[in-house]
Amino acid sequence: MIWYPYAQMKTIETPVKISSAKGVHLYTENGHDLIDSVSSWWSVIHGYNNSEINDAIKEQLDKFAHVMLGGLTHDPVQNLSDKLAVWLPGDLDYCFFSDSGSVAVEVALKMALQFNTNRGSDRNIILALEHAYHGDTFKAMEVGDDEDYHFAFGSSNEKKRGVIHIPTEIPALEDAFGKYADRMSCFIVEPLLQGAGGMRMYDVSFLERARQLCDENDVLLIFDEVATGFGRTGNRFVADIVLPDILVLGKALTGGYIGHAVTVANRRVWNGFLSDDPTHALMHGPTFMGNALACTAALKSIELFERGNYLEKIKHIEEITRRELRGFSSDKIKEIRIMGGCVCIEVNDENDLVGFQKYAYEHGVFSRPFLKYMYAMVPYIIEEWELVKILDVMKSWYNS
Numbered sequence: 143m144i145w146y147p148y149a150q151m152k153t154i155e156t157p158v159k160i161s162s163a164k165g166v167h168l169y170t171e172n173g174h175d176l177i178d179s180v181s182s183w184w185s186v187i188h189g190y191n192n193s194e195i196n197d198a199i200k201e202q203l204d205k206f207a208h209v210m211l212g213g214l215t216h217d218p219v220q221n222l223s224d225k226l227a228v229w230l231p232g233d234l235d236y237c238f239f240s241d242s243g244s245v246a247v248e249v250a251l252k253m254a255l256q257f258n259t260n261r262g263s264d265r266n267i268i269l270a271l272e273h274a275y276h277g278d279t280f281k282a283m284e285v286g287d288d289e290d291y292h293f294a295f296g297s298s299n300e301k302k303r304g305v306i307h308i309p310t311e312i313p314a315l316e317d318a319f320g321k322y323a324d325r326m327s328c329f330i331v332e333p334l335l336q337g338a339g340g341m342r343m344y345d346v347s348f349l350e351r352a353r354q355l356c357d358e359n360d361v362l363l364i365f366d367e368v369a370t371g372f373g374r375t376g377n378r379f380v381a382d383i384v385l386p387d388i389l390v391l392g393k394a395l396t397g398g399y400i401g402h403a404v405t406v407a408n409r410r411v412w413n414g415f416l417s418d419d420p421t422h423a424l425m426h427g428p429t430f431m432g433n434a435l436a437c438t439a440a441l442k443s444i445e446l447f448e449r450g451n452y453l454e455k456i457k458h459i460e461e462i463t464r465r466e467l468r469g470f471s472s473d474k475i476k477e478i479r480i481m482g483g484c485v486c487i488e489v490n491d492e493n494d495l496v497g498f499q500k501y502a503y504e505h506g507v508f509s510r511p512f513l514k515y516m517y518a519m520v521p522y523i524i525e526e527w528e529l530v531k532i533l534d535v536m537k538s539w540y541n542s
């Protein structure tokens with residue numbers, strides 16, 4: 143029996159069975175052609191079944207699929223870490239690989255906390271954002287602020303001890319630094335776009351002020367760009383405009399082919415672990431870190447991203463989305479938000495989205511709204527007519 147994600151297994155609707163996929167199209171077992179508006183949880187940026195990524199993986203597969211990084215290394219992981227070091231901004235050069243975004247967030251937090259203990263400081267408060275989502279593992283849940291996902295574990299202050307959540311407002315940020323800065327190890331954010339917490343968008347000035355305050359108070363700034371990285375906000379990375387000390391990437395890292403993630407530290411964080419004292423080492427090591435097939439897919443995905451002028455593609459997606467939604471409204475809608483390759487229609491009452499997934503399916507679109515949020519995060523290779531179709535289906539729901 144498969145235990146499906148985020149689902150009450152007693153009442154779950156039968157998932158749609160996919161038998162093949164190409165570009166932005168998912169083909170179901172019973173002959174439906176669905177345009178995918180979700181990019182398989184925002185990861186499949188080049189669409190499905192990309193022949194270049196397929197070929198790269200097949201070539202590596204003939205050499206080996208995986209060897210552990212404990213005591214061994216290989217070209218795909220070395221090439222990917224070299225590529226990220228030159229491709230990512232500033233001195234974000236030190237790559238710790240892992241198998242999922244949640245684990246990469248755990249690693250980032252571990253780095254920040256141990257960076258302090260290694261230098262004899264007992265800073266152990268973590269600053270985070272209201273409505274944050276950083277994954278489903280335990281520390282990621284603690285820095286997260288979304289009881290819609292993690293209600294089963296309660297929201298007691300006891301559980302969140304050591305984590306302070308603030309809204310994305312500069313006065314609240316300044317206030318938190320005023321109160322806690324000398325005990326704070328790090329500030330973790332999903333920059334500009336908070337995904338699973340409701341596709342909430344905020345201004346870069348908040349991040350600029352956060353950078354200043356972190357510098358002034360010796361606090362590490364962590365960007366969780368698992369969702370926002372690789373162009374989703376219209377920027378290649380938000381880290382290109384405000385530089386964090388630690389950057390977390392996942393999802394689109396491999397073009398959505400194979401679960402993999404990376405926690406990238408700057409030189410200062412890296413230096414904080416170099417020591418003759420063995421207890422200063424970072425004690426973490428996922429079995430599949432640096433998996434050779436995943437690294438190969440990631441290298442090819444980055445090559446496609448660069449070669450295909452993806453930032454222009456994303457700009458075009460944003461322009462079409464704005465054009466198609468201009469003037470659109472309904473009394474059920476609270477707000478329409480658009481940023482780069484993300485559009486979200488927030489409704490006033492989540493009951494107003496009940497049935498939309500089925501409606502979209504019947505109209506040839508795969509969608510997966512959650513709570514009060516109907517959204518699209520499409521693969522960047524989408525054609526204009528395909529995107530317009532998705533947006534038409536979203537709009538027509540309100541008149542159905």
Ligand SMILES: Cc1ncc(COP(=O)(O)O)c(C=O)c1O
Binds near residue numbers: 242275
């Ligand atoms: C911002 C952010 N961080 C972390 C994660 C967790 O990534 P994974 O599902 O690969 O563990 C997600 C997943 O949606 C995410 O959106």
